[in-house]
Amino acid sequence: xxxxxxxxxxxxxxxxxxxxxxxxxxxxxxxxxxxxxxxxxxxxxxxxxxxxxxxxxxxxxxxxxxxxxxxxxxxxxxxxxxxxxxxxxxxxxxxxxxxxxxxxxxxxxxxxxxxxxxxxxxxxxxxxxxxxxxxxxxxxxxxxxxxxxxxxxxxx
Amino acid sequence: xxxxxxxxxxxxxxxxxxxxxxxxxxxxxxxxxxxxxxxxxxxxxxxxxxxxxxxxxxxxxxxxxxxxxxxxxxxxxxxxxxxxxxxxxxxxxxxxxxxxxxxxxxxxxxxxxxxxxxxxxxxxxxxxxxxxxxxxxxxxxxxxxxxxxxxxxxxxxxxxxxxxxxxxxxxxxxxxxxxxxxxxxxxxxxxxxxxxxxxxxxxxxxxxxxxxxxxxxxxxxxxxxxxxxxxxxxxxxxxxxxxxxxxxxxxxxxxxxxxxxxxxxxxxxxxxxxxxxxxxxxxxxxxxxxxxxxxxxxxxxxxxxxxxxxxxxxxxxxxxxxxxxxxxxxxxxxxxxxxxxxxxxxxxxxxxxxxxxxxxxxxxxxxxxxxxxxxxxxxxxxxxxxxxxxxxxxxxxxxxxxxxx
Numbered sequence: 001x002x003x004x005x006x007x008x009x010x011x012x013x014x015x016x017x018x019x020x021x022x023x024x025x026x027x028x029x030x031x032x033x034x035x036x037x038x039x040x041x042x043x044x045x046x047x048x049x050x051x052x053x054x055x056x057x058x059x060x061x062x063x064x065x066x067x068x069x070x071x072x073x074x075x076x077x078x079x080x081x082x083x084x085x086x087x088x089x090x091x092x093x094x095x096x097x098x099x100x101x102x103x104x105x106x107x108x109x110x111x112x113x114x115x116x117x118x119x120x121x122x123x124x125x126x127x128x129x130x131x132x133x134x135x136x137x138x139x140x141x142x143x144x145x146x147x148x149x150x151x152x153x154x155x156x
Numbered sequence: 157x158x159x160x161x162x163x164x165x166x167x168x169x170x171x172x173x174x175x176x177x178x179x180x181x182x183x184x185x186x187x188x189x190x191x192x193x194x195x196x197x198x199x200x201x202x203x204x205x206x207x208x209x210x211x212x213x214x215x216x217x218x219x220x221x222x223x224x225x226x227x228x229x230x231x232x233x234x235x236x237x238x239x240x241x242x243x244x245x246x247x248x249x250x251x252x253x254x255x256x257x258x259x260x261x262x263x264x265x266x267x268x269x270x271x272x273x274x275x276x277x278x279x280x281x282x283x284x285x286x287x288x289x290x291x292x293x294x295x296x297x298x299x300x301x302x303x304x305x306x307x308x309x310x311x312x313x314x315x316x317x318x319x320x321x322x323x324x325x326x327x328x329x330x331x332x333x334x335x336x337x338x339x340x341x342x343x344x345x346x347x348x349x350x351x352x353x354x355x356x357x358x359x360x361x362x363x364x365x366x367x368x369x370x371x372x373x374x375x376x377x378x379x380x381x382x383x384x385x386x387x388x389x390x391x392x393x394x395x396x397x398x399x400x401x402x403x404x405x406x407x408x409x410x411x412x413x414x415x416x417x418x419x420x421x422x423x424x425x426x427x428x429x430x431x432x433x434x435x436x437x438x439x440x441x442x443x444x445x446x447x448x449x450x451x452x453x454x455x456x457x458x459x460x461x462x463x464x465x466x467x468x469x470x471x472x473x474x475x476x477x478x479x480x481x482x483x484x485x486x487x488x489x490x491x492x493x494x495x496x497x498x499x500x501x502x503x504x505x506x507x508x509x510x511x512x513x514x515x516x517x518x519x520x521x522x523x524x525x526x527x528x529x530x531x532x533x534x535x536x537x538x539x540x541x542x543x544x545x546x547x548x549x550x551x552x553x554x555x556x557x558x559x560x561x
Contacts, residue, residue, distance in 0.1 A: 003507050007500070007558050016495070016559075038499050039516055039529035062529055064497035065559075125503060 005121040006128075007065065010114075015065030018072035020058045027056070033138030033150040035130050040067040042135050044075075044142050052083040064131050066122060071135035073115045077108060078139070086143060090136050096120055097132055159450055159458050163539045165190040176509030179544045184329050184357055184488055184535030185513050186379050190446050193383060196439040208434055209408060209425070223434060226441035227424065233444050234364040234374070236391055240423035241366070243390040243397070244432055248356045249279040251375035251390035252323070254427065255352055256283035258400040259321060266292035269318040271349075273298040273306045273335075274525050275328040278518040280354040280375075284323060294318075300525065304331030304480025308339050315347060322351045326358025326374075330519050330531065331480025332463070332488035334362070341371045350396070356380055360537070361459055361486055363452045366391055382538070383443035384436035390427070397423050404429040455538050459487045462536050466545045473549055475556055479531050487536035490517075493552065496559050498530040504558060505551045512548070 027045035034041050040063030047056040057075045061068070074093075078086055085107045092105045093116055100123060103113055122132045130152040138150045163169050168188045169178055180188055200222075206215035208223045224239075231239040245251045264270075270284050274297050287293045298306055298314040306324065315322075322344045327334050337353050344351040352373035358364070359376045366374060373396070378387040402409060402420050406429035411419040420426050447455070466489045470476045479490035493501055498514035505512055513533045516523040523529065534548055 003504060003558060006503070009561070012559060012561070037515060039523070040499075041529070064499040066500070128499070128503060131499065 002121075002124075006125060008118045008121065010118040011065060011069040011121075014069035014072040018059075018068050020072065020075035021060070022058050023060055024056060024058055027058075029142045029145055031138050031142035031146065031150060033134045033141070033152075035063070035067070035134050035152040037153065038064065038067075038131060040064060040131055040134055042067065042071050042138055044071075044135065044138050046139075046142050048083075054078050054081055054086060059135070061135075063134075064128075066119070066128055066131040067134055070119055070132045073119065074135050074139065077112050077115070081107065083143065086139070090140060092116075093119075093136055094133060097123060097129060159454050159538065160541075162450070163541075165192070165446075166539055167191055167194065169539070173509040173511070174507055179508070179510040179547045181534035181536065181540065181544065181548060182511045182513050183360070183380070183537030183540075184517075184533065186385070187360060187382050187537050188539065189384070190382055190443075192442045192446060193439050196442045197384065197435050200435045200438050205435070207431055219434065219438070222438045222441070223432075226437045226444070229441050229444045230389055233447070234359075234366050234376075234391060235368070236366045238394050241391055241394050241397065243392065243424055243427045244437055245388040245390050245427075246386055246433065247379075247388035248354065248375040248377035249283075249388070251373075251388045252280055252352065252354065253283040254390055254403045255373050255375075255392070255400075256287060256323075258403055259350075259396075260284075260287040260291055260293070262400055264291045264293050264320055267294065267318060268320040269294045269296055269316055271296050271298060271311070271314050271319050271322045271324075273311075273324050274300045274522055275304075275306055275325050275331065275333065275335075275519070276323070276521065277325065277329055277354060277356065278520070279356075280323055280325060280352075281521065284321075293320075297521065298324075300331075300333075300522070303333075303482050304328065304526075305333040305482045305484075306335050308336055308343060311340050312343060315343075315349070319347070319349055322349055323354065324351070325354045325356075327361065327486040327488075328480070328482075328519075328522075329357050329488060329535075330490050330517050330522055330533065331482055332485040332490070333480060333482035334358075334484040334486050336484075337371065338369050341369055345370070357486060357488070362456060372396055378436070378440050378443065381440075381443050382446055383440040384433070386433045387436040387440055394423070397427065402426050402429070406430040408432075450538065458538065459536055459540075462540055462542065462545065463487050463489070465542050466534065466536070466548075469545050469549050470552075473552060476552060479526065479528070488533065489535070490531045490533040492528065492531055493555060496555055498532040500559070501532045501552070501555050504555045505548070508547065508551045508554065510548055510551045 029046040042061035095101045206219040208220040350372040356377040374391040376389040379385040409429040502514035
């Protein structure tokens with residue numbers, strides 16, 4: 001195990017200064033995620049346009065470096081993505097973390113891929129996987145306008 | 157048994173964690189097991205195993221005697237009046253559920269109040285919560301002061317004419333505050349209110365004398381007392397165990413079973429339905445022996461010195477903030493680090509073999525009150541040394557290095 005692989009500079013940077021932190025007025029979708037065992041909480045706000053494209057995304061939350069970095073990187077990547085692209089990216093990311101597969105999405109550039117892959121160090125820390133995946137599950141919930149809160153302890 | 161050499165009694169310390177010596181600072185969660193307890197489980201299963209209290213054959217009689225012997229050892233260890241005041245349960249959680257359920261059934265009505273404190277572990281809140289829906293009872297929480305303590309004044313202020321039960325922790329698993337349980341018991345009794353003490357953190361560290369404390373119920377977790385998992389003890393005054401209804405129904409707890417009706421067995425069988433955690437009970441006898449061989453006074457002294465040392469070391473570390481500052485503090489050091497979440501701390505410490513806990517430690521009410529979503533917690537046991545606390549501090553400094561780079 002290598003702590004440096006888990007706490008890469010890019011993660012620490014996003015963890016300390018998360019992008020898109022806050023809330024905006026005219027969101028039309030939102031969802032809350034909670035990891036009760038750790039105390040990580042995220043609340044994601046979305047604005048989707050008539051073509052179901054994400055025109056704006058922000059989040060409020062608190063949590064460990066991994067949760068904050070994962071949410072920050074995710075929100076950066078999701079802006080201006082269509083519903084299909086968002087779904088594809090979410091699947092891609094979750095598969096990378098859970099199934100160890102490579103990123104397949106063609107909708108992101110190399111820089112973004114590096115950002116996402118920086119989170120893959122978490123695979124070696126099974127207790128911390130939930131920290132990385134919480135915002136992504138919460139985004140699924142926000143996109144589908146599911147009522148209720150995403151709870152890591154109720155995941156299938 | 158020399159307390160300074162006690163690590164040798166615990167086989168777990170022969171193993172490396174990530175190529176480092178194990179620095180185990182998670183005893184408030186669960187303690188490690190001495191060789192004699194581990195051996196007892198093996199010996200019982202390999203040489204002496206039988207179910208207890210049922211058959212008349214040689215093994216059954218011997219196992220029953222061993223099982224009942226632990227009850228007597230426990231009675232003596234906590235100075236209960238009668239061995240029948242010791243009920244084995246599957247844990248302290250079940251012990252508290254037993255009381256909440258049976259006491260609630262028999263004595264509580266809509267509008268009655270139960271008084272807890274803001275320090276309580278979920279296991280001394282959730283069992284009472286069920287009675288809100290079931291019986292319409294109200295739950296009140298005595299408030300902590302700025303040092304994370306519960307004072308007798310705070311309890312007194314929260315008692316109303318409707319308070320029908322007080323259930324409080326002996327020692328907070330977060331702030332380490334040791335509550336004045338004898339004084340609170342006497343206050344409760346002066347108002348005719350029974351009192352339950354959640355002794356999960358008290359029993360492994362402090363001298364217990366049930367007749368002196370005079371509480372009505374005291375719940376104990378055996379795996380935190382160097383004993384096996386799956387076992388707890390409920391101490392309850394005999395008058396209560398005689399009066400309250402049975403908790404679970406099944407074999408072993410009945411006297412006579414007819415199609416028309418059932419009569420229940422005598423104590424202690426009344427509260428021990430089904431096949432109990434036999435091997436664990438017998439092995440727990442060894443835990444009591446282990447504690448007696450060191451002497452609880454020596455344990456108290458050793459752990460109190462260590463706690464003071466740990467506080468000192470962590471206070472000198474400018475980035476560490478200790479959670480709570482109780483005057484009478486047990487072996488718990490909860491803390492936060494500026495800008496680093498508790499789970500990141502725990503993961504980084506783990507790499508050095510330093511095992512701590514991070515999170516809300518099953519005390520969400522308290523963490524909400526403190527305005528913290530999570531804290532890191534180092535908790536001590538009989539095997540810890542000053543060296544362990546120095547290593548904790550070194551690893552904390554490593555966290556800072558990783559995050560400040």
